[in-house]
Amino acid sequence: MASERGAERGGASGPAEGPGASEQAEQVEQTGQVEREVGVGPWEGPWPEGEHYDPELLARGDRRNVVDEYRYWRHEAIVADLDARRHTFHVAIENWQHDFNIGTVVRTANAFLAAEVHIIGRRRWNRRGAMVTDRYQHIRHHATVEEFVAWAAESGLAVLGVDLFPDSSPIETYAMPRDCVLVFGQEGPGLSEEVRRTATATLSIAQFGSTRSINAGTAAGIAMHSWIRQHARIG
Known part of the structure; x- marks a missing residue:
């Protein structure tokens, strides 16, 4: 071989x-x-x-x-x-201030074989962290949250926001739908109110230290792997 x-x-x-x-x-x-x-x-x-x-x-x-x-x-x-083996989950990240985490998200999405990565907001993003994996990963742009939400609804995907809100469900125990899109906010301000309001659910990642939040690229990797543990065929 x-x-x-x-x-x-x-x-x-x-x-x-x-x-x-x-x-x-x-x-x-x-x-x-x-x-x-x-x-x-x-x-x-x-x-x-x-x-x-x-x-x-x-x-x-x-x-x-x-x-x-x-x-x-x-x-x-x-x-x-x-393409013949891609999983049924998608990943989306808001890009209103040129987020440097997007490259990392794309690279991780490629590793976990996400169906697509969606950039909401600005079209341009920093590809440094992608390590050229964007050549193999489908990427779609949505100019507004409304455009993205309409696409998700038409595609039959549950929109799952990932952020630390008081009413967020723990991602560790949440039963993720097989067909869904995991959405992450801009580094700093986090998930926008528009996404939060239209999401099927918002999920939080358990933290035990002193920091208020974890890096958006790290959170995306944890969330994607949560889907993998529930739905992917291992081995």
């Missing part, structure tokens, strides 16, 4: 100059550095057969930020394979 062979070889060649190189270059632009050299070098031996393989990557190596299973795969083939 390509992933197993790639993991064994580890790759000894320099960075690829094809599709993989462009993604690595984008990672450098977003983060300022490549955390460590990843990926594999050129394929050794007879090339594998299959339309999902990218000849450029097979020839030059694959240094992209993808799991071993997708080494040497074309970008479009990876997205198609992910």
Whole structure:
């Protein structure tokens, strides 16, 4: 299997100059550095057969930020394979002040295979924390809360706000609907009153220290994993 062979070889060649190189270059632009050299070098031996393989990557190596299973795969083939397995929960985050947590939310949503990430408010967002995972994650923009809520209703999704309100239900014991969208507010002011008013429910994450709240990117990861524990097929 390509992933197993790639993991064994580890790759000894320099960075690829094809599709993989462009993604690595984008990672450098977003983060300022490549955390460590990843990926594999050129394929050794007879090339594998299959339309999902990218000849450029097979020839030059694959240094992209993808799991071993997708080494040497074309970008479009990876997205198609992910689309066939995506979970039914969505994630939304309000972006009225250019929130720096959105990149982290996108990266985590990719890791947990969310159906889509929704940006409410400003279209532009800082991609630094996404680590190029936005290439594989569907992202939709909604200019207003009203537009987002109308989309959720039409799509049959329960809107679940995540914030520390007096009437919020503990996320640790809440039975999440399989088809839902988890909504997170702007860092600082938190979930907007418009979202809170229209949400099916608001959920709180248990805290035990002195801080009043946790980072929005961290809260999103906890909430997504709560859905995973209730609904995802593990193993």
